[in-house]
Amino acid sequence: xxxxxxxxxxxxxxxxxxxxxxxxxxxxxxxxxxxxxxxxxxxxxxxxxxxxxxxxxxxxxxxxxxxxxxxxxxxxxxxxxxxxxxxxxxxxxxxxxxxxxxxxxxxxx
Amino acid sequence: xxxxxxxxxxxxxxxxxxxxxxxxxxxxxxxxxxxxxxxxxxxxxxxxxxxxxxxxxxxxxxxxxxxxxxxxxxxxxxxxxxxxxxxxxxxxxxxxxxxxxxxxxxxxxxx
Numbered sequence: 001x002x003x004x005x006x007x008x009x010x011x012x013x014x015x016x017x018x019x020x021x022x023x024x025x026x027x028x029x030x031x032x033x034x035x036x037x038x039x040x041x042x043x044x045x046x047x048x049x050x051x052x053x054x055x056x057x058x059x060x061x062x063x064x065x066x067x068x069x070x071x072x073x074x075x076x077x078x079x080x081x082x083x084x085x086x087x088x089x090x091x092x093x094x095x096x097x098x099x100x101x102x103x104x105x106x107x108x109x
Numbered sequence: 110x111x112x113x114x115x116x117x118x119x120x121x122x123x124x125x126x127x128x129x130x131x132x133x134x135x136x137x138x139x140x141x142x143x144x145x146x147x148x149x150x151x152x153x154x155x156x157x158x159x160x161x162x163x164x165x166x167x168x169x170x171x172x173x174x175x176x177x178x179x180x181x182x183x184x185x186x187x188x189x190x191x192x193x194x195x196x197x198x199x200x201x202x203x204x205x206x207x208x209x210x211x212x213x214x215x216x217x218x219x220x
Contacts, residue, residue: 031207042199042211050206092207095141095160099153
């Protein structure tokens with residue numbers, strides 16, 4: 001089936017540092033979504049991207065929909081301890097979403 | 110505003126027993142509904158999705174089934190649970206543009 005390649009798998013960074021993660025696919029998607037999941041909870045939507053080339057910010061988060069429609073990145077600026085969790089990208093086509101395997105973010109205070 | 114709720118939040122069931130997880134959505138009409146399973150805190154696997162009442166698409170052949178008896182109700186079931194059915198189950202709904210919102214999740218442990 002179709003896959004999303006999300007990288008890195010995990011990150012251990014210093015508080016205050018900027019973070020970048022990305023997803024790539026061999027297929028085109030109409031929508032890219034980024035979610036964050038805290039332990040034991042459902043994923044929460046961070047940013048939704050609907051147009052190729054779109055760059056969207058949500059506080060310290062910035063995400064872009066790649067111009068080829070096959071990739072997306074998420075940046076977190078000035079990370080803080082509460083940024084820890086698992087970040088998932090998702091590509092949408094039709095009624096279905098395909099998720100990346102997730103990026104585990106750990107922040108050292 | 111729209112809300113999604115699923116229950117129970119945690120469940121411990123013996124092997125061979127039945128399962129019923131329920132999910133309801135409020136504040137929207139004719140949503141697309143989904144059941145995902147997440148193992149080991151990583152990777153969301155789509156199990157079922159539904160575009161309308163009585164319409165169920167299965168993504169992965171397995172020991173589970175889904176039903177949508179009402180527009181905003183989605184149920185995940187099993188007649189006989191297996192150990193491998195243990196995991197974190199997430200119900201979700203999506204807007205017409207595809208943005209998907211998740212429920213709180215249900216932890217199932219089969220013993």
